[in-house]
Amino acid sequence: MTEEDQAEMLKKIEVKDVGELFEQIPEQLRLKQPLNLPAPLSEMELMAMMEKLAKEGEIAASKTSFLGGGINRHYVPATISSLISREEFLTAYTPYQPEASQGTLQALYEFQTYIAMLSGMDAANASLYDGATATAEAVLMAKRINKKGNTVYVSSALHPHYREVLRTYLRDVDIPIVELAFDPKTGKTIILPMMNDALAVVVGYPNYFGVIEDLKDAREVATKIGALLISVTTEALALALLKPPGEFGVDIFVGEGQSFGLPPSFGGPLLGLIATKEAYVRNLPGRIIGRGQDKNGKDAFVIVIATREQHIKREKATSNICTNEALCATIAGMYLTAYGKTGLAKLAQQNAVKAFRLRKKLAKIPGVSIPFSGNTFNEFVIRTEKRYGHNVLHYLTERDIFGGIALSKHYSNNPNDILVSVTEMNTDEDAEKLVHALTEIMK
Amino acid sequence: MIHNDTEKLIFEQGRAGRVGVDVEGVCLIELDHALPEELRRGPLDGFPEVTEPEMVRHYTRLSQRNVGIDDTFYPLGSCTMKYNPRMNEAVANMKGFTQLHPAMPVKDTQDAFRLLWELEEMLKEICGMDAFTLNPVAGAHGEVTGLKIIRAAIRARGEKRDKVLIPTSAHGTNPASAMLAGFTPVNIEVNPDGSVNFEALEKALDENVAAMMITNPSTLGLFETNIKKIADMLHAKGAFLYCDGANLNALVGIARPGDMGFDVIQTNMHKTFSTPHGGGGPGAGPVGVKKELVPFLPYPQIEKFFSTPGIFIPMTDEHSIGRIHSYYGNFLVLLRAYVYLRTMGARGLREVAEAAVLNANYLRVSLRDIGYRIPFDRPCMHECLIMHDGLPKEIKTLDIAKRLMDKGFHPPTMDFPLHGCFLIEPTETETKETLDAFIKAMYEILIESEVSPELLHDAPHITPVKRVDDVAANRPKNLNLRWNSNKAV
Numbered sequence: 001m002t003e004e005d006q007a008e009m010l011k012k013i014e015v016k017d018v019g020e021l022f023e024q025i026p027e028q029l030r031l032k033q034p035l036n037l038p039a040p041l042s043e044m045e046l047m048a049m050m051e052k053l054a055k056e057g058e059i060a061a062s063k064t065s066f067l068g069g070g071i072n073r074h075y076v077p078a079t080i081s082s083l084i085s086r087e088e089f090l091t092a093y094t095p096y097q098p099e100a101s102q103g104t105l106q107a108l109y110e111f112q113t114y115i116a117m118l119s120g121m122d123a124a125n126a127s128l129y130d131g132a133t134a135t136a137e138a139v140l141m142a143k144r145i146n147k148k149g150n151t152v153y154v155s156s157a158l159h160p161h162y163r164e165v166l167r168t169y170l171r172d173v174d175i176p177i178v179e180l181a182f183d184p185k186t187g188k189t190i191i192l193p194m195m196n197d198a199l200a201v202v203v204g205y206p207n208y209f210g211v212i213e214d215l216k217d218a219r220e221v222a223t224k225i226g227a228l229l230i231s232v233t234t235e236a237l238a239l240a241l242l243k244p245p246g247e248f249g250v251d252i253f254v255g256e257g258q259s260f261g262l263p264p265s266f267g268g269p270l271l272g273l274i275a276t277k278e279a280y281v282r283n284l285p286g287r288i289i290g291r292g293q294d295k296n297g298k299d300a301f302v303i304v305i306a307t308r309e310q311h312i313k314r315e316k317a318t319s320n321i322c323t324n325e326a327l328c329a330t331i332a333g334m335y336l337t338a339y340g341k342t343g344l345a346k347l348a349q350q351n352a353v354k355a356f357r358l359r360k361k362l363a364k365i366p367g368v369s370i371p372f373s374g375n376t377f378n379e380f381v382i383r384t385e386k387r388y389g390h391n392v393l394h395y396l397t398e399r400d401i402f403g404g405i406a407l408s409k410h411y412s413n414n415p416n417d418i419l420v421s422v423t424e425m426n427t428d429e430d431a432e433k434l435v436h437a438l439t440e441i442m443k
Numbered sequence: 444m445i446h447n448d449t450e451k452l453i454f455e456q457g458r459a460g461r462v463g464v465d466v467e468g469v470c471l472i473e474l475d476h477a478l479p480e481e482l483r484r485g486p487l488d489g490f491p492e493v494t495e496p497e498m499v500r501h502y503t504r505l506s507q508r509n510v511g512i513d514d515t516f517y518p519l520g521s522c523t524m525k526y527n528p529r530m531n532e533a534v535a536n537m538k539g540f541t542q543l544h545p546a547m548p549v550k551d552t553q554d555a556f557r558l559l560w561e562l563e564e565m566l567k568e569i570c571g572m573d574a575f576t577l578n579p580v581a582g583a584h585g586e587v588t589g590l591k592i593i594r595a596a597i598r599a600r601g602e603k604r605d606k607v608l609i610p611t612s613a614h615g616t617n618p619a620s621a622m623l624a625g626f627t628p629v630n631i632e633v634n635p636d637g638s639v640n641f642e643a644l645e646k647a648l649d650e651n652v653a654a655m656m657i658t659n660p661s662t663l664g665l666f667e668t669n670i671k672k673i674a675d676m677l678h679a680k681g682a683f684l685y686c687d688g689a690n691l692n693a694l695v696g697i698a699r700p701g702d703m704g705f706d707v708i709q710t711n712m713h714k715t716f717s718t719p720h721g722g723g724g725p726g727a728g729p730v731g732v733k734k735e736l737v738p739f740l741p742y743p744q745i746e747k748f749f750s751t752p753g754i755f756i757p758m759t760d761e762h763s764i765g766r767i768h769s770y771y772g773n774f775l776v777l778l779r780a781y782v783y784l785r786t787m788g789a790r791g792l793r794e795v796a797e798a799a800v801l802n803a804n805y806l807r808v809s810l811r812d813i814g815y816r817i818p819f820d821r822p823c824m825h826e827c828l829i830m831h832d833g834l835p836k837e838i839k840t841l842d843i844a845k846r847l848m849d850k851g852f853h854p855p856t857m858d859f860p861l862h863g864c865f866l867i868e869p870t871e872t873e874t875k876e877t878l879d880a881f882i883k884a885m886y887e888i889l890i891e892s893e894v895s896p897e898l899l900h901d902a903p904h905i906t907p908v909k910r911v912d913d914v915a916a917n918r919p920k921n922l923n924l925r926w927n928s929n930k931a932v
Binding site: 005006009013015021024025028029030034035040042051055057059061065070073081083086090091094097098100102106107108112123124126127129131140161167168239240242243244256264266268269270281288289290292294295300302303305309311312313314324328333336337338339342343346347352353377393397424 | 449450452453454457461462463464465466467468469470473474476477478479482483484486487488489490491492493495498499501502503505506507508509510511512513514517519522524527530532533534536537538539540541542543544545546547548551552553554555557558565568569580581582583584586587591594614615616618619620621622623624625626628665666668670671694696697698699702703711713719720721722723724725726728741764765766767768769770771772773774775776782784785786787788789790791792793794797798800801802804805807808809821822824844845848853854859871874875903906907908909910911912913915916917921922923924925926928
């Protein structure tokens with residue numbers, strides 16, 4: 001702002017200086033000295049500094065990686081970064097004014113359609129924060145639907161972060177959590193119809209070990225005990241290959257959509273997915289976009305059933321969500337469009353086959369075994385006999401390989417187990433490198 | 444923005460056999476071994492088959508049916524639609540940040556932790572708080588995190604308090620967040636100017652009150668001058684004072700919520716700290732707390748060990764409320780905010796608040812002078828509240844809002860917090876010329892409302908779709924939340 005601008009505006013307002021406008025703040029509350037912040041840098045200086053700070057990450061990112069565990073490594077087509085940087089998407093606000101927001105609205109409506117089709121559910125919302133908070137929202141949603149039960153039964157093979165977030169969310173609203181054990185042979189959750197006061201049953205699909213749970217069994221048990229069934233997919237690409245949760249009669253599907261075009265980004269932003277049956281649509285949290293018409297009868301998109309939302313219902317809202325992950329949902333729509341019907345299916349197949357090949361090779365290394373017999377998609381657990389998983393990973397890191405995630409942090413009974421993730425990003429050479437290094441380490 | 448076109452849904456475009464990104468196929472026999480057929484789904488029916496150029500055109504055309512802050516003045520009150528510096532985007536797109544996996548060994552991602560830690564330090568200084576968590580990913584997420592922290596502190600004291608006082612002028616997320624944190628929200632009537640009514644406060648303030656949530660400056664754009672007294676009253680009763688930091692843009696470098704007696708604040712990186720809104724997110728809602736509440740912050744908390752250059756380790760405190768999001772929150776959003784703060788410095792931030800407040804007051808006086816009613820005609824903070832009740836009765840808030848679109852502006856926040864109002868937040872990044880153009884548009888609308896009100900009733904005229912019938916779209920028989928392949932033409 002130039003001095004002339006300021007002078008003209010002050011004159012209009014009829015105050016002598018800007019300080020006068022701040023006189024409504026009691027004097028003793030106004031800062032007497034400048035904030036103690038680092039001195040400002042020019043764009044050139046700052047860019048140089050940030051490039052330097054990004055170096056460490058570039059080195060880490062250049063290493064061979066088999067890290068997954070809910071943050072998945074997938075190739076992002078160049079079209080996406082180009083399109084998503086269009087300011088009209090990037091710098092728009094929440095689409096409260098539909099006539100000026102048809103782009104965002106249509107992109108989100110298409111995203112909802114994609115998620116509904118992938119999950120086999122009737123309808124999805126326009127995104128939640130991430131898979132972990134989406135799981136918590138799903139349980140709160142189940143509580144609105146199922147008035148009878150109060151206890152939520154959660155698979156202990158569900159992603160540990162998801163269970164932790166669920167605990168945080170439920171702690172203050174009096175919904176007890178009971179964890180269901182997993183079968184140490186198959187890696188699948190043991191679901192027996194002996195659960196009392198059941199509100200919902202929550203299982204991973206695939207679970208944290210990469211194992212594909214039997215949703216058919218889970219559905220039968222849940223029905224028997226009068227509970228809703230919630231399935232959680234942390235690797236959304238699996239949905240392009242596995243039977244959709246909707247086919248098993250899942251009541252609420254939740255997931256993490258980061259696989260669809262979002263880089264790992266040190267864990268955020270992510271993309272929470274939620275979808276449900278038609279009967280429960282009005283219990284969904286968050287924003288939902290609908291297709292309607294303008295006054296001339298022309299197709300138009302608009303936020304619908306907002307009467308569930310906090311800005312109208314306040315404390316009676318289905319959730320407190322306002323800002324969600326709209327841009328990430330738009331990216332996911334672009335990603336799914338770019339790959340399309342055949343591309344996405346082939347991509348998922350490639351992931352499964354690559355993981356299967358590596359799993360077979362690793363199992364042949366003396367001292368390495370596959371502890372869980374259950375079928376997997378692109379993640380699986382290996383057991384390094386007589387060696388701690390975290391030690392093995394440390395040795396692999398010394399060979400410039402991020403070999404996976406040690407289960408020991410969250411599963412103390414599995415100190416020798418490592419979660420390995422294989423995607424289309426992993427070349428045959430990567431796989432060979434890991435096999436070779438692990439063979440050496442296990443000698 | 445282009446107008447009068449339509450863009451078919453992507454599912455209605457393309458043709459069987461077209462390919463965007465080509466992927467190498469696998470051997471089906473091997474696939475059967477990898478994953479038995481009975482576990483696999485059928486084809487992705489309904490998914491489009493389009494070429495890359497078709498896909499690019501689709502999304503380009505969609506973008507042309509949207510309006511962003513780069514297009515025009517976007518003065519949504521309490522939303523702080525300021526310019527989003529492109530440098531932030533350049534940094535957030537650096538491979539060394541986007542490709543970081545959070546499960547990498549801690550020693551390999553020290554600089555990422557350092558950036559987060561330094562951002563925490565800067566936020567502490569700006570807000571006058573003792574510690575920050577960066578994990579919440581939105582303002583409302585920050586609210587529920589802050590309230591859970593308060594709840595944990597009360598539990599640790601061995602007390603049971605279940606009420607949270609919320610002024611009736613508060614944003615809807617406040618009561619919804621209170622519910623989510625297990626509290627019972629209690630509405631507190633406010634004075635006509637949006638300030639806290641002491642009589643109502645005194646009546647409601649008992650031993651069961653855990654906290655009061657206050658937006659300061661309020662959603663009416665005015666500073667709560669008695670804030671210190673309110674804080675003292677709450678503290679005397681053992682309750683906490685929560686600051687909804689949605690309107691922090693008015694205060695940066697001028698005054699600090701921590702000095703006013705607030706115990707908790709959530710900040711919005713996508714408002715005050717210039718990160719883009721993205722059509723509704725992703726955002727970031729870091730939460731700052733005073734000393735007493737530090738042990739209860741969600742984990743992981745990044746701790747610095749040793750001095751220069753330091754070692755950064757994500758830690759868990761036994762009293763923590765727990766995890767509230769996977770890993771460390773929205774890192775790339777936080778990174779943008781970090782870059783913003785490093786370009787601003789202390790003086791730059793002060794100038795932000797000064798210019799934001801000056802701009803808002805210029806609008807207040809100018810709009811008053813052309814004939815809009817200003818319910819509280821005294822200096823406002825970063826946003827001004829105007830009423831359109833001087834216009835003919837049949838003119839609705841919505842008519843004016845939509846007519847503004849015809850004049851090339853995004854409408855301000857409307858009918859909140861008062862019925863028949865506009866809450867206008869210009870931010871510091873607008874020039875006087877833009878404000879003058881907006882004032883002129885508001886004047887034209889005033890005239891039009893008398894001489895040709897149909898121009899307002901029929902607005903907008905130049906948008907890709909005309910006024911959307913959201914009532915019809917919400918009727919159960921019309922509710923359409925997805926495209927359906929069965930109904931495809």
